[in-house]
Amino acid sequence: MIAIPHKAKQFLVFTIKVLIVCGAFYFIYRQLADNDQLDWQKFTAMFHKNQSVGGILFLLLLSFLNRFFEILKWQNLVASFRKISLGDATAQVLGALTAGIFTPNGLGEYAGKALFFEKEKTKKIVFLNLICNGIQMLLTVVFGIFGLLYFNAEFNIITTQTIAILFGLLLVLVLASFFLKTFSIKGYSIEKLVHKINQIPKRIHQKNIVLGLCRYLVFSHQYYFLFLAFDVHLPYFILMSAITSIYFLASSLPSFQFLDFAVKGSVAVYFFGLLGVNEWIVIFITTLMWFLNVVIPVIIGSYYVLNFKLKSRT
Numbered sequence: 001m002i003a004i005p006h007k008a009k010q011f012l013v014f015t016i017k018v019l020i021v022c023g024a025f026y027f028i029y030r031q032l033a034d035n036d037q038l039d040w041q042k043f044t045a046m047f048h049k050n051q052s053v054g055g056i057l058f059l060l061l062l063s064f065l066n067r068f069f070e071i072l073k074w075q076n077l078v079a080s081f082r083k084i085s086l087g088d089a090t091a092q093v094l095g096a097l098t099a100g101i102f103t104p105n106g107l108g109e110y111a112g113k114a115l116f117f118e119k120e121k122t123k124k125i126v127f128l129n130l131i132c133n134g135i136q137m138l139l140t141v142v143f144g145i146f147g148l149l150y151f152n153a154e155f156n157i158i159t160t161q162t163i164a165i166l167f168g169l170l171l172v173l174v175l176a177s178f179f180l181k182t183f184s185i186k187g188y189s190i191e192k193l194v195h196k197i198n199q200i201p202k203r204i205h206q207k208n209i210v211l212g213l214c215r216y217l218v219f220s221h222q223y224y225f226l227f228l229a230f231d232v233h234l235p236y237f238i239l240m241s242a243i244t245s246i247y248f249l250a251s252s253l254p255s256f257q258f259l260d261f262a263v264k265g266s267v268a269v270y271f272f273g274l275l276g277v278n279e280w281i282v283i284f285i286t287t288l289m290w291f292l293n294v295v296i297p298v299i300i301g302s303y304y305v306l307n308f309k310l311k312s313r314t
Helices: 006-033 040-050 053-078 086-099 108-114 119-155 160-179 190-198 202-229 236-251 257-274 279-306
Strands: none
Touching: 053 086, 053 119, 053 202, 053 279, 086 108, 086 279, 108 119, 119 202, 119 236, 202 236, 202 279, 236 257, 257 279
16 A cells, blocks of 8 residues: 655645635535525615614524534533543534535535544444434424424315325334344344444433434524514414424435525425515525524634644554
8 A cells, every 4th residue: 555645645634624615615605696586685674674783693692502502412422432622522513514514414524523533433423423413303303293283283284194194104114113123234223223322321312312402492493583583473383383394394305514595495485485474584584594503603614624633544
């Protein structure tokens, strides 16, 4: 095997870091510049009408809490085998977010976090990231199903027969997973996965669930408060049921981080259209959510990517 000279390796790593950061900023710029549905004049007029320093700071605080709870989740999970500082957890979460912006459903985050650790820890880090994202997905599904059922009871967008079929399919999947728990593919089975999950201390799982719940409540209510800021005043439960339904349905669709607002926006336009909300308001709020919770963290994460030092992978 040909050994790469140290200087050449340093230059290669530096080039990759610069390409990741430049690519992230390019994609963000293109999504904002090429979106014909964003009417900046309407947005500027609405902003001047309702501008509030307190309101802006509150929304930024919610964005901070959204990522802060994610960072605490990651620090908590890594503590199952190693104590890491809050600063290290921040670098790993935001750096991986930036590196994974080009990949479908943030899969690049798995590899991004693994690079912060030794090669022999790769499988463990990928598994912990699966647990970290898994609890967030589970909460999205649970809240989303209840939200969708509540929204459907008001607007009847899905027939009772369709709901029965969906719950029937869900029951079949649950039963299949129970009876096939010992069935393995390339050495992996549901039983082994459950055993591996149970090896993590219960207190870590409990803290992970609480932090995941806090994060979900933060970003879903940030969406809610943005609608209030745009003079959309609907009953709380109707608005929240639409928001939880949007996150549930959008999370089931494959997408890239830099296209996240487009996927959620298309689903949101349908749901809020039923509520009589103007399309441009829905598009702007979804874009603002993407900017506050993806773009800003990616900008900060770019610093960690550029200052990243490759761990010994030998």
